Amino acid sequence: MELISEEEALAASQEATREVQRTFTGVSHHIVRGALALISLFIIYSTVNMGFDVVIKYASYLMLMFVMTAVIYPFRKKGNLTRLSVPDVIIIFLSIAGSIYVMYDYNSRFMRLGMLTTPDVVFGVIMVILGLDIGRRVIGWSLTIVSLLLIVYALYGNYIPGHFGHRGFSLTSIVGHIYAGLEGFYGISSRMMIIYVAPFIIMGAFLERTGGGEFFIRLAFALTRKSVGGPAKAAVVGSAFLGSISGSAIANVSSTGVFTIPMMKKIGYKPHIAGAIEAAASTGGQIMPPIMGAVAFIMAEFTQIPYLKIVGVAVLPIMLYYITLMAFVHIEAKKNNIRVKDTVKVESALSILKTGWHFFFVIAIVVVIMAFGYPPNLSALGGILTLVIINVIKRRKFDYKLYYDALVLGGKYCLGIGSLVACIGIILSMVGLTGVGLKFSWLFTTLSRGSFFLAIVLVGLISLILGMGLASSAAYIVTAVAVGPALMTMGFPLLAAHFIMIWFSIDSEITPPVGLASIVGAGIARADAVKTMFTAFKYAKGLYILPFMFYFRPGILLQDSFLMILETGASVLLGLLAFVGVWENYLIRKTSLLQRILLVAAAGFLFVSGSLWNGIGALILGLIVLWQLKFPGKKNIPIGAPGIS
DSSP, X not given: XXXXXXXXXXXXXXXXXXXXXXXXXXXXXXXXXXXXXXXXXXXXXXXXXXXXXXXXXXXXXXXXXXXXXXXXXXXXXXXXXSSOOHHHHHHHHHHHHHHHHHHTTHHHHHHTGGGOOHHHHHHHHHHHHHHHHHHHHHHOSHHHXXXXXXXXXXXXXXXXXXXXXXXXXXXXXXXXXXXXXXXXXXXHHHHHIIIIIHHHHXXXXXXXXXXXXXHHHHHHHHHTTTSTTHHHHHHHHHHHHHHHHHOOHHHHHHHHHHHHHXXXXXXXXXXXXXXXHHHHHHHXXXXXXXXXXXXXXXXXXHHOOOHHHHHHHHHHHHHHHHHHHHHHHHHHHHHTTOOOOTTOOOOOHHHHHHHHTHHHHHHHHHHHHHHTTOOHHHHHHHHHHHHHHHHHHHHTSOOHHHHHHHHHHHHHHHHHHHXXXXXXXXXXXXXXXXXXXXXXXXXXXXXXXXXXXXXXXHHHHHHHHHTTTOOHHHHHHHHHHHHHXXXXXXXXXXXXXXXXXXXXXXXXXXXXXXXXXHHHHHHHHTOOHHHHHHHHHHHTTHHHHHHHHHHHOGGGGTOSOHHHHHHHHHHHXXXXXXXXXXXXXXXXXXXXXXXXXXXXXHHHHHHSSOHHHHHHHHHHHHHHHHHHHHOOOSOOOOTXXXXXX
C-alpha cells in the first residue's frame, strides 16, 4: 500500500489542531515516556483500587494532567521545542504545590468552605489560572474564553441589569466552588474522565499496539474489495469499527487515514474527497455502538438511563448515518467510474478473521462485563487484560516493550482530553453557582418561541460553537450543561433530548469553519483543507438531519410499536437516500432538473410523520427510479475521461 509515514500523519494532525509539541532526546525522552506510562498506570490503579480516596485520586489525576501537558505542550508555540522554558518550569512547580495542598488535610478545608483561609484562596487562584492555561495549550482559546467569561460573570453579575443579573459572588466563593470543594476541578469533570473516558482511551492504545487497528482496516478492505469504490467503503467500515473505541475523530483519522486515504487516491478518488470520506466516517465512529467512544457512559450518568438501553437505541440511527455515507461514496464512484484495479491485491475476509477474530472477542468481553452491571472502567480494564492474555498466548511470550509502548501511547492520548478537565470543571461549577443555566434556559425557550423545530436548530448552533475543537465526550458535557435544562423545560423526552445533544456535539469535528478531523484528513491526503471540510460537511448530512427525527419520529429511537419502528426506519432511510440524490444530482444516473425537484418532494414526504405522507414519498422515489431505469438517456461519461474538457 502506498502510505505516508506515521511522522507525516502526526504532523498533519498537529497542524490541523494547531498543536505544537516538544520533542525530547536522550535521557529526557525516556523520562517523559516513563511519565506518560505513569498516567496510564495511575488510571489502571484507580480502577483496581476501588477504595482509593476520591479527593487524592482526583487531585493526583489533575496534577499529572497539568504537569505533563506543561512538559509536552510549550507555553508559547514559537518557543524552544527541545527543552522546558522558565514559565513551564514555574507552572509545573505550582501545579504540584497546588495539588499537594488540596490533598493535605482536605477534611478541615471542607469544614471551612464558607470561611476559606488566605492560603486556600491563593492556591485556588493559582490553580484556576493554571487550568485556563493548560486548556489553551492543547485546543486553543475556545473553551478557555468560555471558562474565563463565566468567572467574570460570577464576579460582576451584579452590574448586569435584567434577567441575567445576579447579586455577584466574591473571589472566595468562586475559589470555594472551583478548587476547594467537590463541584469544580475535583467533581464530575474529573470523575467522568477517570471512570468513563481515560480507561477506554488506554484500551484503544492497547488495541492499536497489539494490531487491532490494522486488523479492522484489513478486514474492512476485504469485505469491500469487490464493490464499486472499495477502499472508500473500507474507510467507512474500518473507521466505524475503531471510532467506537477511540472516541476521537482526529485520532481515528490519524490512525486509519494513513491506510485508507492513499488507497482511495490510488484508485481514482480526488485527494479532498478521500480526506473528506475518512473524516466523515471517523466522526460517526464516535457514536458507534457497542462502546460509543465512552459518550454512552456519560449519558447514562446524566440521565440515569441504563447503558445497554442507550447502546441499543443508538443502533438504528447510526446504521442510517453510515448507509447514507455509503450512498455518497457509491455515487461518487459511479459518477467518476472508480473501480478497484486488478493490480490491487486484498486478502480474503476469512483469512483475516482467522488471524484476528480475538479482537471481536475483546469487545464482546467489554460489553458482557458492563451487562453484568460493573462500572465502565472495570469493563475497559477487562478488555485490556483480555488483549494482553491473548497476545501472550499468540506470541508465547510477555512482550514488555509492546505493553510499555501501549501505556505510553495511552498516557499521551489521555492528555488530549485530560487537559480540558480544568476548563470543564470551571464551567460546571460556575453554571451551578450563578444559576446561569436556568437563565439560559429562559433565553433558549424565548428564542425558540415554543417551536421544537427551531429549538433543535438552536441546539445545533450552540453545540457547534461550544464544541469547537473538543472531543465528543467533552463537547457533550458542555452542551448538556448549556441547553439540557432548556430542552427539559420545553417538554422534550429525556432520551430524545440527550441524543439530539450527542449527535450535534460531534459535528464540529467536520463542520466549517473549524472541522479539525477534516483538516487532518486533508493533511494526510495533501489536499486543500477548505475543500475537504465542505466535502465532509456534505457527506455527513445524517449528523444534521437525524437529530430532528429523534423528536419528530420517535420510532427511530425505538420509542414506538414494532411496526411503527419498521415504518419509521424504512421511510427515514429512503428519505436520506432521496436527499443524497438531490445533493449529488445523481441517483442511478445523472438526474434532470424535474427529477431533482421530485426528489426534494419525496424526501420531504418521507421525513414527516404519517403513513400517508411516507407512502406518497416512497411512491415518488420509486417512480423516479423506474424513470431512470426505463429511460437511461445518454450514457454517463465520468468527468475527466478522455476527450472531455
